[in-house]
Amino acid sequence: MISKFRFASWSLALGLLALISSTHHAMAAEAKVETFTMDNGMQVVVIPDHRAPVVTHMVWYRVGAADEPAGESGVAHFLEHLLFKGTKTVAPGEFSKTVRRNGGQENAFTSSDYTAYFQRIARDRLELMMKLESDRMTNLQLSKKDIKTERDVVTEERRSRVDNSPSGRLSEQVRAALYLNHPYGDPVIGWMHEIKQLNLKAVTAFYKRFYTPSNAILIVAGDITVEQLRPLAEKYYGVIPSTGPMKPRVRPLEPEPQAARRVTLTDPRVPTPSLRRIYTSASYSRAEPGEAEALDILSHILGTGTTSRLYQRLVVEQKIASYAGSWYSGDALDLGDIGLYAGPQAGSGKAELAAVEASIDAVIKEIILDGVTDQEVADAKNSLLSSTVYLKDDQMRRARIYGVALTTGQTVRDIEEWPSRIEAVSAKQVQDVARRYLKPRRSVTGLLLPEKTEQRAKAPSTVKHGDKS
Amino acid sequence: MISKFRFASWSLALGLLALISSTHHAMAAEAKVETFTMDNGMQVVVIPDHRAPVVTHMVWYRVGAADEPAGESGVAHFLEHLLFKGTKTVAPGEFSKTVRRNGGQENAFTSSDYTAYFQRIARDRLELMMKLESDRMTNLQLSKKDIKTERDVVTEERRSRVDNSPSGRLSEQVRAALYLNHPYGDPVIGWMHEIKQLNLKAVTAFYKRFYTPSNAILIVAGDITVEQLRPLAEKYYGVIPSTGPMKPRVRPLEPEPQAARRVTLTDPRVPTPSLRRIYTSASYSRAEPGEAEALDILSHILGTGTTSRLYQRLVVEQKIASYAGSWYSGDALDLGDIGLYAGPQAGSGKAELAAVEASIDAVIKEIILDGVTDQEVADAKNSLLSSTVYLKDDQMRRARIYGVALTTGQTVRDIEEWPSRIEAVSAKQVQDVARRYLKPRRSVTGLLLPEKTEQRAKAPSTVKHGDKS
Numbered sequence: 030m031i032s033k034f035r036f037a038s039w040s041l042a043l044g045l046l047a048l049i050s051s052t053h054h055a056m057a058a059e060a061k062v063e064t065f066t067m068d069n070g071m072q073v074v075v076i077p078d079h080r081a082p083v084v085t086h087m088v089w090y091r092v093g094a095a096d097e098p099a100g101e102s103g104v105a106h107f108l109e110h111l112l113f114k115g116t117k118t119v120a121p122g123e124f125s126k127t128v129r130r131n132g133g134q135e136n137a138f139t140s141s142d143y144t145a146y147f148q149r150i151a152r153d154r155l156e157l158m159m160k161l162e163s164d165r166m167t168n169l170q171l172s173k174k175d176i177k178t179e180r181d182v183v184t185e186e187r188r189s190r191v192d193n194s195p196s197g198r199l200s201e202q203v204r205a206a207l208y209l210n211h212p213y214g215d216p217v218i219g220w221m222h223e224i225k226q227l228n229l230k231a232v233t234a235f236y237k238r239f240y241t242p243s244n245a246i247l248i249v250a251g252d253i254t255v256e257q258l259r260p261l262a263e264k265y266y267g268v269i270p271s272t273g274p275m276k277p278r279v280r281p282l283e284p285e286p287q288a289a290r291r292v293t294l295t296d297p298r299v300p301t302p303s304l305r306r307i308y309t310s311a312s313y314s315r316a317e318p319g320e321a322e323a324l325d326i327l328s329h330i331l332g333t334g335t336t337s338r339l340y341q342r343l344v345v346e347q348k349i350a351s352y353a354g355s356w357y358s359g360d361a362l363d364l365g366d367i368g369l370y371a372g373p374q375a376g377s378g379k380a381e382l383a384a385v386e387a388s389i390d391a392v393i394k395e396i397i398l399d400g401v402t403d404q405e406v407a408d409a410k411n412s413l414l415s416s417t418v419y420l421k422d423d424q425m426r427r428a429r430i431y432g433v434a435l436t437t438g439q440t441v442r443d444i445e446e447w448p449s450r451i452e453a454v455s456a457k458q459v460q461d462v463a464r465r466y467l468k469p470r471r472s473v474t475g476l477l478l479p480e481k482t483e484q485r486a487k488a489p490s491t492v493k494h495g496d497k498s
Numbered sequence: 499m500i501s502k503f504r505f506a507s508w509s510l511a512l513g514l515l516a517l518i519s520s521t522h523h524a525m526a527a528e529a530k531v532e533t534f535t536m537d538n539g540m541q542v543v544v545i546p547d548h549r550a551p552v553v554t555h556m557v558w559y560r561v562g563a564a565d566e567p568a569g570e571s572g573v574a575h576f577l578e579h580l581l582f583k584g585t586k587t588v589a590p591g592e593f594s595k596t597v598r599r600n601g602g603q604e605n606a607f608t609s610s611d612y613t614a615y616f617q618r619i620a621r622d623r624l625e626l627m628m629k630l631e632s633d634r635m636t637n638l639q640l641s642k643k644d645i646k647t648e649r650d651v652v653t654e655e656r657r658s659r660v661d662n663s664p665s666g667r668l669s670e671q672v673r674a675a676l677y678l679n680h681p682y683g684d685p686v687i688g689w690m691h692e693i694k695q696l697n698l699k700a701v702t703a704f705y706k707r708f709y710t711p712s713n714a715i716l717i718v719a720g721d722i723t724v725e726q727l728r729p730l731a732e733k734y735y736g737v738i739p740s741t742g743p744m745k746p747r748v749r750p751l752e753p754e755p756q757a758a759r760r761v762t763l764t765d766p767r768v769p770t771p772s773l774r775r776i777y778t779s780a781s782y783s784r785a786e787p788g789e790a791e792a793l794d795i796l797s798h799i800l801g802t803g804t805t806s807r808l809y810q811r812l813v814v815e816q817k818i819a820s821y822a823g824s825w826y827s828g829d830a831l832d833l834g835d836i837g838l839y840a841g842p843q844a845g846s847g848k849a850e851l852a853a854v855e856a857s858i859d860a861v862i863k864e865i866i867l868d869g870v871t872d873q874e875v876a877d878a879k880n881s882l883l884s885s886t887v888y889l890k891d892d893q894m895r896r897a898r899i900y901g902v903a904l905t906t907g908q909t910v911r912d913i914e915e916w917p918s919r920i921e922a923v924s925a926k927q928v929q930d931v932a933r934r935y936l937k938p939r940r941s942v943t944g945l946l947l948p949e950k951t952e953q954r955a956k957a958p959s960t961v962k963h964g965d966k967s
Binding site for chain 1: 568569571667668670671674675678679681683684689690691692748749750751753756757758759760761762763764938939944
């Protein structure tokens with residue numbers, strides 16, 4: 030499973046947890062998150078939640094598509110699929126069958142920065158899950174037939190998610206144009222021609238290099254205490270021999286952006302044109318203090334919900350767009366991005382799309398020149414912190430927040446301090462990050478257009494031609 | 499020295515040699531090019547030319563910027579600089595001094611696909627050059643101080659060629675946007691932040707891996723025969739121990755292009771806007787039979803000289819451009835590119851640039867729809883073959899043609915047969931390659947604009963703002 034654009038909103042994800050750990054004092058004593066590291070380098074995080082006798086068991090690896098060797102795009106995600114094949118003692122497919130037989134749910138996902146596996150299951154089945162998950166960390170057994178079969182599954186997944194989806198195609202092209210040097214420009218699922226060449230050798234080398242205890246994090250949320258978990262963690266994961274500490278994750282960095290870019294994709298399945306734009310920005314892990322938090326608030330004011338500036342201007346006042354919004358994605362190891370999207374009313378063409386873009390540019394210009402109001406900032410803070418209340422019961426999502434943070438350069442403490450950092454953001458800081466990051470040269474604007482029938486420029490003939498394959 | 503865009507025109511380069519080897523029968527007997535391979539895998543090419551007692555001595559390595567490890571862009575070019583430091587027996591700088599003392603000229607260049615070193619010198623100094631050149635193939639001695647000193651030279655070279663040149667900046671950005679996966683998108687000189695991190699370890703690893711006899715080609719042109727060269731080649735280069743055959747040069751390939759791209763660069767040093775566009779196409783080495791030759795003729799008809807379609811339409815008839823032209827660059831291992839450029843009259847703005855682009859699009863559309871005339875094809879062939887006559891005396895350039903061809907997947911025979919393949923191209927083939935390759939989605943259009951003082955969109959204030967660093 031591809032973790033699309035990492036989290037759509039880091040703030041939404043973080044907010045949940047922040048709220049739980051800071052405002053629900055009644056739960057505080059039992060909700061205290063604890064973490065320790067075993068001798069082989071594997072980190073353990075315990076998130077107690079005793080409301081029901083269930084647990085969420087997750088193993089996260091600090092490896093994703095941005096860590097792949099050149100020419101082997103997709104190998105991280107492909108390996109994630111292959112982990113559901115067999116090991117020396119567990120037959121292929123048996124892991125998933127066992128989870129289902131025991132009433133559990135399971136899944137796995139891959140992003141540019143991490144790969145994770147999890148099960149949600151009754152508390153008394155936790156040890157069984159730990160036995161199976163630790164087994165496939167080191168004992169995976171793959172045949173050439175497994176590779177061939179699963180490669181067909183993945184190429185089909187790519188076809189349906191990217192190649193047969195106009196929006197998926199545009200996303201891929203925009204990201205590829207956004208990152209000129211950093212591997213965040215490569216699709217997590219891989220380029221089709223490279224997926225097709227992934228073989229047992231490449232997969233095995235990747236597995237042996239990255240699926241090690243010091244590169245892994247065990248997260249257990251639910252009806253358990255650290256005292257109960259520790260002996261189990263040691264029994265199943267702690268016994269895996271250390272392969273030494275991992276080298277720092279150094280990826281090729283992005284040079285300072287120089288030129289505004291546009292990507293125009295035409296596709297016959299597109300009924301109405303649309304636009305999205307992404308600016309490279311800072312991530313929570315690498316930003317200057319306060320910047321990522323200010324970007325979260327900026328994105329909220331710019332385009333989250335129907336009271337946001339983009340929605341109010343384009344949809345409510347000018348009535349030129351049927352939707353408009355923005356996001357900030359800061360949960361990445363190296364670089365964050367802030368983006369926006371909008372589409373004119375159904376039946377519109379290029380002229381209406383140009384009007385939508387002009388209004389977007391005007392909204393951005395106003396924020397850069399005039400800043401945002403204190404009231405907007407206060408509302409955004411309230412919204413960021415309170416809109417996540419409904420998530421407080423979501424044990425799996427809560428565990429996931431820790432996994433994302435810990436595999437993208439943050440700490441448990443960073444997560445816990447997030448609400449106070451959000452509270453500290455000023456209107457001036459929001460204007461400052463808008464000035465710094467919403468620059469044309471940091472951006473790629475992607476246009477999705479219906480495929481057109483071009484007419485001849487000079488001659489009277491009406492012969493069709495053009496961009497055929 | 500960076501070999502900019504490889505050859506500006508492959509046809510111009512090849513044409514020279516083709517003419518010499520096919521039409522000057524008087525010279526044919528003595529001009530016959532011979533090649534052999536020594537036991538350690540090093541290829542030797544002899545290009546006799548007895549008009550004067552001089553030789554051009556070249557060593558080519560089948561390695562360039564597209565072979566660099568991720569995150570180490572610029573290491574191939576940096577190493578080229580460092581080869582002018584010392585060896586175990588030759589003091590730093592002594593090589594170049596020796597060449598000058600003996601009345602010779604020398605240089606070196608790096609492209610995406612190759613790195614080459616050459617001297618042009620009196621015939622009786624050839625053996626000295628071979629001694630020195632073979633010495634630095636294996637005995638290079640570098641200190642950390644050498645790295646530091648020469649890195650400053652290269653960063654300064656980058657500053658003057660790219661960062662302080664609007665046109666250089668645009669070229670870099672356009673190529674980076676053209677190749678989404680293939681390393682041809684990386685600048686040969688390297689990204690500045692990566693050049694600054696190149697160290698002795700990275701350089702040494704690159705040198706040891708790629709500077710081996712089986713990865714090298716010796717080319718000697720001038721007053722020498724194969725009988726005279728062979729013992730010298732064996733004495734100096736043949737004795738270098740083999741390190742085994744090189745692995746095939748497999749680079750990440752480019753996915754099929756999906757979306758037209760535009761790159762807009764503003765720079766305060768630009769007086770008048772201009773435009774360039776590049777389409778990925780086929781290289782001589784990987785094209786279907788006849789395609790690369792047809793691309794050479796297409797580029798000639800489209801934009802070479804004042805009788806070309808672009809020049810006639812934009813400069814002569816419509817008088818909207820002060821210059822317009824095109825190129826085809828097919829001398830690359832993996833992918834060729836066909837490109838065009840134009841600029842409106844001095845003092846023009848964005849509107850005039852848009853008119854220029856519209857006319858370019860119209861010219862391309864006419865070729866795709868209506869093809870080219872037999873007369874245009876015949877004229878292009880004549881021009882390609884005869885415009886190179888003036889180069890026939892250029893011994894160094896002739897040797898260089900062989901080096902480029904042999905390091906980008908071609909053979910001596912390919913070079914010799916080039917004129918007959920050009921002769922065989924039909925008007926239909928030219929239209930076919932135009933249809934196949936001049937598609938918007940294969941292209942990046944780069945716009946170079948003067949930096950503008952933006953006005954506020956809504957308010958009456960005239961505060962300057964915008965794209966500041």
